Amino acid sequence: MKQLMMIGFGAMGREVASLLPAELALKWLLVSPARVDEVQAELGPSVRVLSDIDECDQAPDLVVECAGQGAVREHGAKVLARGWTLGLISVGALADDELMLSLRAAAQQGGGRILALAGAIAGVDGLAAAREGGLESVLYSGRKSPQSWRGSPAEALIDLDTVTEPTVFFRGTAREAALRFPANANVAATVALAGLGMDNTRVELTVDPASSTNKHSILAQGRFGELSIELSGQPLASNPKTSTLAALSVVRACRHCTDTVLI
Numbered sequence: 119m120k121q122l123m124m125i126g127f128g129a130m131g132r133e134v135a136s137l138l139p140a141e142l143a144l145k146w147l148l149v150s151p152a153r154v155d156e157v158q159a160e161l162g163p164s165v166r167v168l169s170d171i172d173e174c175d176q177a178p179d180l181v182v183e184c185a186g187q188g189a190v191r192e193h194g195a196k197v198l199a200r201g202w203t204l205g206l207i208s209v210g211a212l213a214d215d216e217l218m219l220s221l222r223a224a225a226q227q228g229g230g231r232i233l234a235l236a237g238a239i240a241g242v243d244g245l246a247a248a249r250e251g252g253l254e255s256v257l258y259s260g261r262k263s264p265q266s267w268r269g270s271p272a273e274a275l276i277d278l279d280t281v282t283e284p285t286v287f288f289r290g291t292a293r294e295a296a297l298r299f300p301a302n303a304n305v306a307a308t309v310a311l312a313g314l315g316m317d318n319t320r321v322e323l324t325v326d327p328a329s330s331t332n333k334h335s336i337l338a339q340g341r342f343g344e345l346s347i348e349l350s351g352q353p354l355a356s357n358p359k360t361s362t363l364a365a366l367s368v369v370r371a372c373r374h375c376t377d378t379v380l381i
């Protein structure tokens with residue numbers, strides 16, 4: 119039986135834990151210090167609930183982060199310095215150059231690797247292949263309901279209570295989007311990593327009062343031809359900012375940890 123460490127036990131972490139492949143056991147769960155006792159009581163002795171990587175004295179087969187960009191800052195380098203593989207869902211953290219440098223240094227020193235997970239978007243495989251032949255332009259668009267943008271800086275850019283039609287409230291680079299909207303635009307950074315990079319990937323973010331889904335699109339052009347992806351994702355009931363597919367992409371990484379044929 120292989121062993122998993124998960125960082126974060128919110129909406130996504132709970133969904134992932136409920137869908138793990140039978141051959142992979144959740145052995146360690148990292149939560150904030152104030153929640154350790156409560157989560158340990160909920161999960162029982164089969165899972166060790168921790169608040170610091172240093173408390174783990176064995177080597178997980180895989181670590182998956184489902185906790186937010188702050189958690190990547192807090193725990194990422196320690197995971198990589200131990201030589202472990204870190205499946206990252208808060209990919210937007212990598213738009214912070216200083217953090218990226220420190221994660222690279224830790225990975226080089228310890229032998230760890232970062233797996234940037236596709237998350238709520240599809241088509242990252244095709245985009246990353248297309249890049250090998252040269253890309254000319256990439257546009258990522260994210261469109262969500264007012265409820266999904268609540269509690270984000272969108273509130274300062276548009277009145278989410280009175281908006282009556284789909285409205286673009288942000289245009290900029292993937293780097294700006296991922297850092298300004300850390301709970302809503304990690305996908306912008308994922309598309310950037312697969313394609314033209316953080317500063318050359320254009321991003322549009324839209325609030326759509328008629329939508330109950332999280333819509334993501336990629337438009338890319340290059341020597342390979344053209345790519346157009348449209349994805350309409352159901353949000354998790356427990357967090358409207360987060361698409362169900364993002365949690366499922368973490369489950370996919372878990373499946374890769376145990377399967378022989380990787381797809």
Ligand SMILES: NC(=O)C1=CN([C@@H]2O[C@H](COP(=O)(O)OP(=O)(O)OC[C@H]3O[C@@H](n4cnc5c(N)ncnc54)[C@H](O)[C@@H]3O)[C@@H](O)[C@H]2O)C=CC1
Nearest residue numbers: 126127128129130149150185186189208237238304360364
């Ligand atoms: N790449 C993608 O497509 C997507 C990425 N995300 C990322 O996933 C993250 C998690 O999403 P949800 O579970 O829906 O959010 P959530 O807010 O429901 O849960 C996050 C959990 O992580 C915990 N946490 C925060 N900082 C921590 C730390 N330093 N150490 C340990 N635990 C910590 C919180 O207490 C909370 O329980 C988002 O913040 C976002 O960064 C979310 C949706 C899509």
Ligand SMILES: O=C([O-])CC(=O)C(=O)O
Nearest residue numbers: 238302303304305360361
């Ligand atoms: O789950 C989604 O729809 C996308 C998301 O929040 C993100 O990219 O951070």
